Amino acid sequence: MKIRFATTDADLLACRRAVQALRPLLTDERYDEAIRSTLADNRQMLFVDTGGEAAAVAVFETGYNLFRGKYLYIDDLSTLPEHRGKGYAGLLLDWILDYAEREGLQEVHLDSGVSEARTDAHRLYLNKRFQVTSLHFVRKM
Template identity: 40%
Template sequence: MSAEPVIALATTDEAIAACYPAMVELRPHLVAAAFVDRIRQQMAHGYQLAAVWVDGAAVAVAGFRVSENLAWGRFLYVDDLVTRADRRSHGYGARLLAWLKEYAAATGCAQLHLDSGTWRKDAHRFYEREGMRLSSFHFVCDVTTA
């Protein structure tokens, strides 16, 4: 029988490293040996990593930051949100998203934002089921010359 899920920020190198198996499912380009350093570099700019822990394993993770801009005021932006494929349909993603909403409110944010790839239809259904709405399109272009 599994222990009750606990949601907590990953602040130690060990906890950050334990988030890699979940995160790599969303970001397959990541390399395990460089993961902690990449997260630490982003943390220097406000990134935080939260996880749903079950029996010592990170079964769902979210990378996020609190910021402000003219369009939205103070907001929480979710960079990464994933539940391990073998742990889906147990409510871990919903718990983590609810925790993020509470964290946003507790830190003075008026809104929570995230982008999701256009091909991630299952994720879109999940976000809508959890009370989120599609509010904009995100455009991108490469600016480097090869």
């Protein structure tokens, strides 16, 4: 098992089911275009390679804005259901936090939906010393 960036077509395909575990509306037909558009927009995908298919993935971006300063934002963090509870998401978060520190970033952010199904994810974020700092508002157009 190792953590690495998804850079090739084979890597992107290996990550598909783990991404779809979090984003079920992202069908096989839509996946390739959607992931390429996402990665073309200043994002990177990191995954736990267990020898073939990705057990867990993280998609993140880095940037700067007036509120956060230099930041890293985690768009997606997902583990295949059959690999949950093995610590893979925690390993990805640890890698990301180390990366942010090495790069001199000031903050690491993520949003997480609120439901009973997200309880384990929230526990992980709190254990990694993330704080709940705001409400996130959306208006669909």
